[in-house]
Amino acid sequence: MPANADYSGLLSLAGEISRESDLTGLLMKILTRSLPWMRVEACSIFLPDEETGDLLIHSAHGESAPQLAALRVPAGRGIAGAAMSRKQVVRVDDAASDPRVYKEADLATGWTTRALLAAPLLDGETCLGVIEFLNPVGRGFFTREDEQLVEYFAGLVAAALGRIRAQNAALERAALQRDLDLARELQQGLLPRKFPAHGESPAIDLHAALEAANVVSGDLYDLFFIEPGKLCFVVGDVSGKGIAAGIFMAMTRTLLRAVARPGLSPLEILARLNAELCRDNEACLFVTMILGIADVDSGGVVCGLGGHNPPVLVSAGAAEFAPVGGAPLGLDPGVKFAEWRPALDRGDVLLVYTDGVTEALDESGNLFTSQRLLSVLRGLVPTSAAEVVEFVSGEVARFAGSAERSDDITLMALRRR
Structure with missing residues (x-):
């Protein structure tokens, strides 16, 4: 992390998300609280569709959030797709001239993306999704310090996301085992x-x-x-x-x-x-x-x-x-x-x-x-x-x-x- 940044709020959030058990609530809390630190107009979290690999906006915060809810970014497209495939932070200072930017999002929402910063949510070697920040406030582009902050922040999000997914998977396995045990009892009863x-x-x-x-x-x-x-x-x-x-x-x-x-x-x-x-x-x-x-x-x-x-x-x-x-x-x-x-x-x-x-x-x-x-x-x-x-x-x-x-x-x- 950059040594000259104030991370007290971020560290406080790290404690909060470690206690969160609801996935949607967790992601919205992360996005809402991250805006003041990143000083951006909007942010969103993309999660992959397990069947197609397309990126879906699972949670968004900002003026265009309602319109973004149904947005689907084809696999490998957009800055989010680049961050996910490369498993690296991707920074764009001039969105209008960068061909990688998925401009259909702006067309669908009426939003104008000037600059953006995307970071993969890495759980070991597995990329669980992407967190993306748009349009820094009071400045024309993101900085190297912003990249470092986002990379650290993405690590917190990935850890929380992985933990909740593991908890949900454990609950599903337990429910399945209960169903199987009941099926066994019923079958043995025959x-x-x-x-x-x-x-x-x-x-x-x-x-x-x-x-x-x-x-x-x-x-x-x-x-x-x-x-x-x-x-x-x-x-x-x-x-x-x-x-x-x-x-x-x-x-x-x-x-x-x-x-x-x-x-x-x-x-x-x-x-x-x-x-x-x-x-x-x-x-x-x-x-x-x-x-x-x-x-x-x-x-x-x-x-x-x-x-x-x-x-x-x-x-x-x-x-x-x-x-x-x-x-x-x-x-x-x-x-x-x-x-x-x-x-x-x-x-x-x-x-x-x-x-x-x-x-x-x-x-x-x-x-x-x-x-x-x-x-x-x-x-x-x-x-x-x-x-x-x-x-x-x-x-x-x-x-x-x-x-x-x-x-x-x-x-x-x-x-x-």
Whole structure:
């Protein structure tokens, strides 16, 4: 700063702006208070349009301020554009003869710009905008001392602007996180937490769990009695991740409950669900699915296959994959689905899962793989469906170690009592 200047007012303002939390109020305070120090007729602050890069007058002070409110300076144009692109203070002593001056501003306002001084608002290497002063009062042009003052002043403005933007961004992130947490709670609330007890299901023991990689999951599982003695169970995996997949998952579960009717087979339910999911599916999302109906008294099971990972049949310590068939739901209303009728003896387990299991990564980027899943299940003689789910979940967690989870994991085990 120039040693012979009086900066008491400027230093006082520095304290004021450090406590300001409203962006518009802050900028107007800066402009209003800066006029007496700079002894100018007008001043303004330009902020860039994030989409086009054009400079917009966010705040202005002076006789022409109302007309300037709608002014848009094309990217790189005008003295403000020069200051922003060069990241340096730009001084113009004779605006009428300088071709860089954006003269459309004077035409729009009736103002006559004689001299001007513009300084970039620098936050490190990032230029947040430009502050500009017009027409010094009582003198014909700006001085070197004015340049130094403006450069220091611009630093204060940039610091305040950066701080408020960071605060606003933090508030937005917090609000988004609250929304995501609520979405997660609502989505988790859709998942069944109570599984049929022995009295409800004498021949079938069933348990499931979902571990989401993101706040909102694209996996789903569901189970409900479609009619007395007939338990419908479902595992699905929506394409993609995040909010869109989570919304499609919730819609799929809702439509499933709507189309599943007593007397329908798994293939008929899948066909009806697919027709509904294909309606107005402009995002082209889809879901792979296995839908089964178990007779809880006899232990008989019928499955409809919709392009999902092959389930694993665990019997007497052996483990093998079931057939793969069908196609994903949501893309083509005319696709056909495959039927599979596993023969379950007492103690046999049917394990259905999503690809978050077989595609889980360890710290070195290695996949868990389908063959590893078979390997860990061989020799397993579980006493409950919950034991199977917890065992496989633990094996995947041990394999992954400290690696970040890349996909949702859903496991459902159906054990013949």
